[in-house]
Amino acid sequence: SPPAVRLAAAVAMAAALALATPPAPASGCPAPCRCDGAFVYCNDRALTSVPSGIPREATTLFLQNNLINDAGIPSELTHLRDVDTLHLQENRVRVVPRAALARLAALERLHLDDNVVTSVGVERGAFAGAAGLKVLFLSRNLLSAVPIGLPRGLEELRLDDNRVGAISEQALGGLGNLKRLFLEGNQLSEKSIAERAFRDLDSLAELSLARNAFAAVPANLPGTRLERLYLQDNRISRVSAGALAGLRQLARLDLSGNSLGVLPQGVFDDLSQLAQLSVRNNPWRCTCALLWLQEWMK
Structure with missing residues (x-):
């Protein structure tokens, strides 16, 4: 009968349309990305901006290894109130604009390593409103100074392999919660760190100053809780008798790959917790002045 024919035709057409239409993407997930619950993977997609939706x-x-520039940070992420971890490493980010992160109220971990961020590009107030930020990765950028106005709750700061040539008295001010600070691979020397640069770092447990231009161990190291100190691959030729005084929690010290010939007796006297000392690859002068070190290391 005609109704039956029409019904059969409608069913056939619906089936054909179902075959021709690609499956809809997962609910609420932008086409170039993959979503797995609250984890959104948009990495390695040659994206030039943050996808909408x-x-x-x-x-x-995850937005790492794309072609996102500085315009990718602010406006396109402002509705994401629950994002606590943002991966933007390996992009083309040059600028961190003023209050760029203010609307990401839950943000705790920001990865901006392997970009082209300059000190001029970090605008004043860039981190204003990012009060919850605890981990900031800025490794392998073009920074010539420590960014000003870092959030006071920061616990880990990575600035390794930049062009930082000095640390002012204000640069690390107020960072009393900072536990790990990585500054290796920069252009720092004992003369370019302000006398009170580390004064507020009462919680610091790990400090890396490796691969810089130190000729001596810097003075006024943050000693209250420092457990790991990395000074390898500098040009350190002398360690003054009191250089390590007060570092009573220090458990690991790396002075390898420097220019040390001798060490003054008693230089490690305060280091009652020291469990690992590395002094290899130094041009040691094997004289009686080093006998004490041999005994001490037993």
């Missing part, structure tokens, strides 16, 4: 409930956003 990222689900509001996202907590971890």
Whole structure:
């Protein structure tokens, strides 16, 4: 009968349309990305900006290894109130604009390593409003100074392999929660660090100053809780008798790959917790002045 024919035709057409239409992407997930619960993977996609349509409930956003420039940080992420981890490493980010992160109220971990951020590009107030930020990776950028106005709750700061040539008295001011600070691979010397640069770092447990231009161990190291100090691959030729005084929690010290010939007796007297000392690859002068070190290391 005609109705039956029409019904059969409608069913056939619906089936054909179903075959011709590609499956809809996962609910709320932008086409170039993959979503797995609150984890959104948009990495390695040659993206030039942050895709629209990222689900509001996202907590971890992977955007690394794309072609995103500085315009990718602010406006396109402002609706993501629950994102606590943002991966933007290996992009083309040059600028961190003023209050760029202010609307990412839950942000705790920001990865901006392997970009082209300059000190001029970090605008004053760039981190204003990012009060919850605990981990900031800025390794392998073009920074010539420590960014000003870092969040006071910061616990880990990575600035390794930049062009930082000095640390002012204000640069690390107020960072009393900072536990790990990585400054290796810069252009620092004992003369370019302000006398009170480390004064507020009462929680610091790990400090790396490796691969810089130190000729001596810097003075006024943050000693209250420092457990690991890395000074390898500098030009250190002398360690003054009191250089390490007060570092009573220090458990690991690396002075390898320097220009040390001797060490003054008693230089490690305060280091009652020292469990690992590395002094290899130094041009030691084998004289009686070093006998004490041999005995001490037993």
